[in-house]
Amino acid sequence: MIATLKFTTLLLAVVVCWATQDYGYKDVEEPTLGDSQYGSLWPLPQKVQMSTVAFKLSGASFQIVDAKESSSGASCSLLQNAYRRYDEYIFPISRMQGQNKKKAFASDVSELQVWITSADSECDSYPSVTSDESYELSVDSPVAVLKAPKVWGALRGLETFSQLVYDDEYGAKSINRTEIQDFPRFAHRGLLLDTSRHFLPIKVILANLEAMAWNKFNVFHWHIVDDHSFPYMSRTFPQLSQQGAYHPYTHVYTPSDVKMIIEFARLRGIRVVSEFDTPGHTQSWGKGQKDLLTPCYSGTSPSGSFGPVNPILNTTYDFMTMFFKEVSTVFPDAYIHLGGDEVDFSCWKSNPDIQKFMAQQGFGTDYSKLESFYIQRCVASVRHGLKVKQMISNSLKSNTVVHVWMGNKFEEELQKVTGAGFTTILSAPWYLDYISYGQDWQRYYKVEPLSFNGTDAQKKLVVGGEACLWGEFVDATNLTPRLWPRASAVGERLWSDKDVKDTNDAYSRLIQHRCRMVQRGIPAEPLFTGYCAHEYKGV
Numbered sequence: 001m002i003a004t005l006k007f008t009t010l011l012l013a014v015v016v017c018w019a020t021q022d023y024g025y026k027d028v029e030e031p032t033l034g035d036s037q038y039g040s041l042w043p044l045p046q047k048v049q050m051s052t053v054a055f056k057l058s059g060a061s062f063q064i065v066d067a068k069e070s071s072s073g074a075s076c077s078l079l080q081n082a083y084r085r086y087d088e089y090i091f092p093i094s095r096m097q098g099q100n101k102k103k104a105f106a107s108d109v110s111e112l113q114v115w116i117t118s119a120d121s122e123c124d125s126y127p128s129v130t131s132d133e134s135y136e137l138s139v140d141s142p143v144a145v146l147k148a149p150k151v152w153g154a155l156r157g158l159e160t161f162s163q164l165v166y167d168d169e170y171g172a173k174s175i176n177r178t179e180i181q182d183f184p185r186f187a188h189r190g191l192l193l194d195t196s197r198h199f200l201p202i203k204v205i206l207a208n209l210e211a212m213a214w215n216k217f218n219v220f221h222w223h224i225v226d227d228h229s230f231p232y233m234s235r236t237f238p239q240l241s242q243q244g245a246y247h248p249y250t251h252v253y254t255p256s257d258v259k260m261i262i263e264f265a266r267l268r269g270i271r272v273v274s275e276f277d278t279p280g281h282t283q284s285w286g287k288g289q290k291d292l293l294t295p296c297y298s299g300t301s302p303s304g305s306f307g308p309v310n311p312i313l314n315t316t317y318d319f320m321t322m323f324f325k326e327v328s329t330v331f332p333d334a335y336i337h338l339g340g341d342e343v344d345f346s347c348w349k350s351n352p353d354i355q356k357f358m359a360q361q362g363f364g365t366d367y368s369k370l371e372s373f374y375i376q377r378c379v380a381s382v383r384h385g386l387k388v389k390q391m392i393s394n395s396l397k398s399n400t401v402v403h404v405w406m407g408n409k410f411e412e413e414l415q416k417v418t419g420a421g422f423t424t425i426l427s428a429p430w431y432l433d434y435i436s437y438g439q440d441w442q443r444y445y446k447v448e449p450l451s452f453n454g455t456d457a458q459k460k461l462v463v464g465g466e467a468c469l470w471g472e473f474v475d476a477t478n479l480t481p482r483l484w485p486r487a488s489a490v491g492e493r494l495w496s497d498k499d500v501k502d503t504n505d506a507y508s509r510l511i512q513h514r515c516r517m518v519q520r521g522i523p524a525e526p527l528f529t530g531y532c533a534h535e536y537k538g539v
């Protein structure tokens, strides 16, 4: 009798719980889960032919080696580094436990030969927007061959190879006979991380660079400073981080930190594009650099607060010239992102000296002309600049790239910006800091960057895009799971063919890709209910 009563209570509790779970559930669009004919490949290569002929791989006898014909030679440390990395990804358990080599079975595929085909492998170069990332992969027995003109394609191909390896039903490493020809659809596939609103420890940045490589991203857009803090330690102006960082020693990136991040990224074929946003978003700069910011007025006297960079002082441009000279030597990439968005004109308007300058220049009351004046003088001191959409009315240098961010109507913006002849990168639909209930990866996935009205010539000007994770609500505790696998959706959109848009197929591959990231040590969040064979074990 008592037992029955207990049972009833339990049942009631279950029903109540069920009812609660139903709340807010309507928005979830649940794709059908089946097996993809492409296994767990992510992003999907341009051309894949996979067979059901399966080969065994043994950690004891399988090796990744330079092909004899390869132009890279054995001295290419970028490749040697990558071989070691991928060997560990492919055989995580056996390598960790130091499995006895003698005991293991022989591999059907004994070698992956990596063959760099062009005379200059670019082993010691930095990747750029024109880097060749194409490769061809042929998996057969007894050898698999990865051919690429440059090391950049070899890196992408090694990742693809590692994604082809799976555990068969007995847990043995297997790989199917496969032919792949691959290259990216867009040359610029970026991820923006924000280290100003919250400081991100080096370890977190490196872990995410690693995850970027798994998703074939090739640009780390480092939004390094902003209003909130100035963690970049400048050699020329050390007081900027002394005064402007959250903490002058523990919350800064030293020159050697920056160097290490750039090299770590290079070894994975990732560019580091630094952003130093001006004239707005510069409160933290003002702490360490006297007279850089515009004093705001309340009536006829200074209010004690400061606005954007002061565009009417020659000292401003002297400072910017020296500062960006340093930045362009620290960051080897050809591009520096100059921000330039969301300038609040109210402080400029309040300042009588600025008003006088406006009148002298004949700007009337159009403060966007003052902004343009600043940007043009500033750009003159920087090699190349990436700039935001608001700046398109300016006569910018031809080597300027316009970055379209914010706004719901990105198609209209792209139409305008490319219509004006600017090379463009897109971020507006990929603000990963906006979170919502359900599978929002699908929303990012379904974006078609070239859906705007424009000529073929205009569409060619869109060189890629960036997923952005702004840092208001993000630090080391939640960055990685918030980013992955949501950013993976953008990764495939920017790499794979435009016709790769079957959400059900993507869902099946992405679930496995996410579990692979988890197995490789990244706490990538789940897409929905389910499990991974190797769950996240914590740090």
Ligand SMILES: *[C@@H]1O[C@H](CO)[C@@H](O)[C@H](O)[C@H]1NC(C)=O
Residues within 6 Å of the ligand: 036, 037, 038, 039, 040, 050, 051, 052, 053, 054, 176
């Ligand atoms: C690989 O081969 C196995 C064994 O024939 C087969 O069951 C599986 O579907 C194949 N995988 C892919 C992705 O083709």
Ligand SMILES: *[C@@H]1O[C@H](CO)[C@@H](O)[C@H](O)[C@H]1NC(C)=O
Residues within 6 Å of the ligand: 314
């Ligand atoms: C600022 O620089 C401009 C252009 O080089 C020059 O014409 C002007 O005299 C300078 N103003 C001051 C106050 O030095």
Ligand SMILES: *[C@@H]1O[C@H](CO)[C@@H](O)[C@H](O)[C@H]1NC(C)=O
Residues within 6 Å of the ligand: 411, 412, 451, 452, 453
């Ligand atoms: C493209 O132009 C057509 C005709 O002017 C218009 O109906 C359509 O909404 C436009 N599409 C986009 C994405 O702007």
